[in-house]
Amino acid sequence: MYEKLETRTFLALLVGVSLAFVLLMKPFFGPIFWAVAIALIFHPVQQWLLRRIGDRPNTVALLTLTLCMVIVVIPVIVLITSLVAEGVSLYQQIQDGELRPGEYIDKVTQSFPAIQSLLDQFDIDLSGLRERAVNAFVGGSQFLAKQALGVGQNTFQFFLSLALMVYLAFFLLRDGHKLVELLIKALPLGDARERLLFAKFAEVTRATVKGNLLIAIIQGALGGFIFWVLGIKGALLWGVVMAIVSLLPAVGAAIVWVPAAVYLFAVGDWVQATVLTAFGVVVIGLADNILRPIFVGRDTKLPDYIVLLSTLGGIVMFGINGFVMGPLVAALFMAFWGIFIREFGEHDTTLGLGPRDLPDDDSSAT
Structure with missing residues (x-):
């Protein structure tokens, strides 16, 4: 009886500690998830390098991670930076009156009167639809502008998440198979x-x-x-x-x-x-x-x-x-x-x- 109580107490504490650990890791979910994804995607490359270089796990993991940075991470950062810059420029043109999204919608409705007739059949207010479309367009460009400001203000947080992802990816590439075997032994399935x-x-x-x-x-x-x-x-x-x-x-x-x-x-x-x-x-x-x-x-x-x-x-x-x-x-x-x-x-x-x-x-x- 006492042994059953000990076992149940231990399992309850095990579940509690595990949940606490998950909550502790919750702020880093993004970097952890993408580190796992990188390790899985580049696993075939890692295996190919192991066959060429030999049993040197640290070197192979570092080379694999470097290849990932060159092929994926750096181009994505450059692309996101370009997107944000274009979005800021677009928002500025709207603010200065160089771009008027409402006029584009008006030209379409004037050129295609059938659109107005079709909307009337379904009791859809064209002016309300136009306003929502304009707000969506302006809101999208404003969102990109805010993201640019946010990236500037949270540069440290961004690079911290990036560094954490790269750091975890290195160890997952090097020791991923050991972690999988450990989980297989631990899980009672x-x-x-x-x-x-x-x-x-x-x-x-x-x-x-x-x-x-x-x-x-x-x-x-x-x-x-x-x-x-x-x-x-x-x-x-x-x-x-x-x-x-x-x-x-x-x-x-x-x-x-x-x-x-x-x-x-x-x-x-x-x-x-x-x-x-x-x-x-x-x-x-x-x-x-x-x-x-x-x-x-x-x-x-x-x-x-x-x-x-x-x-x-x-x-x-x-x-x-x-x-x-x-x-x-x-x-x-x-x-x-x-x-x-x-x-x-x-x-x-x-x-x-x-x-x-x-x-x-x-x-x-x-």
Whole structure:
């Protein structure tokens, strides 16, 4: 009896201390998460260097991290800095009256009276819609301006988070496999289940980060390129905005280039509008429709509609990190239920589920 009380007391304290540790780490969730993502994504590079250099873990981890900084971290910082600078310039032009978003909307409605008729059928107030669109445009540029001020005021915090991410990534690259084995020993789920879940975590994180970021870069570059070719102001800014919104499946860069094409049609620039529309539908649109299922859906082994819903839900719940966290939660949800059905459920039921329909447990986490 006394031994059971000791065990229960110890487990209660273990849970309490673990929760306290999680709360202690909560302010550093972002750097920790992206350090884990870097370690998972660059794990194949680390293994390749190990085969070439030999068993020198510190050197290999340092070289891998340096490569990550050159390929990913530094370009992203430069791109964000350019985006903020463009946003500040755009906001200043609006404040000085050089840009009047309301006039653009008025030109579109004047050129296409059918829009007014269509809105009237649904009892939609065009003036209210115009005001909300203008406020959204001004608010977006104002947000970027505030971010620029915030970055300037919180430079120390930004570089502290960056340094913490890089520092953690080094140790995760060097000792990540040891930490995984330690967690497998500590968690009371069964080694086979734990290896399956860790493998799924690594697989989905790699797929969503690499796939979504690659698609975002491609769509943003294509969108910025066509805006630059057509002489549309702020091509860099709109290219980066298209890259960001392309993280949203089924919406993507169209939320930027479609209004631009409509405006060009409204002001009579038919050639530019036609070129932008054709390029957006054929090139930018197909880049999303073809590449996303290949890079994200195939590697995560999730249906396209689950990828869409989990990405949107993840962004709502976790912010920008949600484009990874959402599909990750969905994949782990399906993995857990797959294990449950295989081990505790009945096979060949009315749903037609059998062992071959469920996740394999012979994967190993990296």
